[in-house]
Amino acid sequence: MMGMVGKCRLTLLWFIALLLIQITVSASSSLTEQLAVDGKVLELDESNFDSAISAFDYVLVDFYAPWCGHCKRLSPQLDAAAPVLAALKQPIVIAKVNAEKFSHLAEKYEVNGYPTIKLFMHGVPIDYNGPKKADLLVRYLKKFVAPDVSVLDSDSAIRNFVEEAGTYFPIYIGFGLNESVISNLATKYRKKAWFSVAKDFSEEVMVLYDFDKVPALVSLQPNYNEQNIFYGPFEEEFLDPFIKQNLFPLALLINYDTLKSLEDDERKIVLTFVEDEAEEKSKKLIRVLKSAASANRDLVFGYVGIKQWDEFADTFEANKKATLPKMVIWNRNEEYFTVIGSESIDEEDQASQVSKFIEGYREGRTLQKHISKSSLLSFINSFIGIRTVYLLVFVVAVLMLIQNINKEEVGTRDEADHATGSVSSEAGSIKSGDKED
Structure with missing residues (x-):
């Protein structure tokens, strides 16, 4: 009898487990159908955000504010891209x-400004x-759902691959390489x-x-019309540096986005500050x-126009007065x-001056400086978002207010103590006088 009861309980537990699995799958399927209907942009909130991120492998989330002008201009672009991306x-x-x-x-999710856009890949945001x-957004995002390595078997396949890849990411093609x-x-x-990797290609491709x-x-x-060739050895210890060094163009425009893209790169940055990056004389220096x-x-070469990003340039004492x-060498912290002897670059023989700068750095003829504190608030404003700056200012203001209140309370107590002492002194004098009388 006890054996029968045990078997019944086990059967019941299996039935309940299967029922729960079925309910979970049905709920997940229902949620997916509800969220993925006709490729429209989904409106998420705190009640369905986690469910949506779990239901789909790839979710692009726009964190917006209703009053934000940039957000309003972005909205129709997302509406247009949504059905195309949903159909992939x-x-x-x-x-x-x-x-x-x-x-x-x-x-x-550390949203400090608007709009902030994050791509959730299998639940992990970037x-x-x-x-x-x-x-362009559609073409850019296709990268994240493409195969790690595409196999190309003809000239036309190579041409189509490069065309579809677009200009926002570097492209690596292994000719005659195994995947x-x-x-x-x-x-x-x-x-x-x-x-x-290209398995089959013509001599015309080799020339191209x-x-x-x-x-x-x-x-x-593609965006900079640059290319480089690696002939081996094809062990990972040699391949990795080549790939890493060619992730960025030879001379990189430094802005908020490119600085973030450099976070994983350990190389120091040679920063060149010009008055206006769009001027012809600046373009000439960029070629140098x-x-x-x-x-x-082993170094990253970047350039910044103070007209384009004066807050950042000012932190390195690069402004209209300079x-x-x-040129400076930056290790991406406060130093x-x-x-020495290469503080600025004039317009004559710039190639020799840049070479002299690099030579001086390698020989240790340098002077260490700290990022200017006077412009630190402006740099924080541009780099981490105005919302965070307002929060920091608010916190400082509250602390100052508390400090002033404490000072006033201390002053009031001192005045009260002084007044009490005076009254006591006067009372003591009167009592003494009475005794004398």
Whole structure:
């Protein structure tokens, strides 16, 4: 009898477990159908955010504020991109969150400004720093659902791959390479570059990409019209530095987005400050910087126009009062280095001056400086978002107010003590007088 009861209980437990699984699957399926209907932008809040992120492998979330002009201009672009991305073989869902109304979500995902866009890949968020226009946004996001390594078997396949990749990521094509040679590194850098291997190609392709033997790994920077070729050895210890160094153009425009993209790069940055990055004389210097960068791949060469980002430039004492162009070495914390005798670059023979700067840095003829405190607030404002700055200012104001109140209370007590002492003294005098009388 006891055996029968045990079997009944076990059967009941199995039935309950199967029922719970079925309910969970049904609920998940229902939620997916509810959230993925006709590829529209989903409106998420604190009640359904986690469920949506769990239901889909890829979700692009726009954290917006109703009053934000940039957010209003972005909204129709997301509406246009949503059905195209939802129709992909590996769909990407677009969603939005009113970050002002649902501040808990904004704080959880460190939203400091509007709009803030994050791509959730299997539940893990990364910052989205790509284009905002619908067609370019679609092309950019396709990178995240593409294979780690694409296999190309013809000239037309190579041409189509490069065209579809667009200009926002570097492209690596392994000609005559086996897919397994770069698969590990392709997985490692899949969020930062396109990877492919070409199995079959013509001599015209070899001329087009300027390599004369195989195997060869060609790196392309389509937006900067730059390419580089690696002939081996094809062990990972040699491949990894080549791929890492070619993730960025030779001379990189420094702004908020590019600084964030450099977070994982351990190289020091050679910062060159010019008055206006769009001027012809600045472009001439940038070409010189590219030549220097190709010979010094252990450094990142970047440039900043003070007209374009004066708050950042001012933290390095590069402003209209300084002699420009100016070069410094920055280790991406509160210190930077100037090279003694190479504080500025004039317009004559800039190549020699840049070489002298790099030589002086390598020989240790440097002067260590700290980021200017006078412009630190402006830099924080531009780098971490105005909302955080307002919060810091509010906290400081409250602390100052509390300090003033404490001072006033201490002063009031002192006055009260002084008054009490005076009354006591007068009372004592009267009593003494009475005794004398």
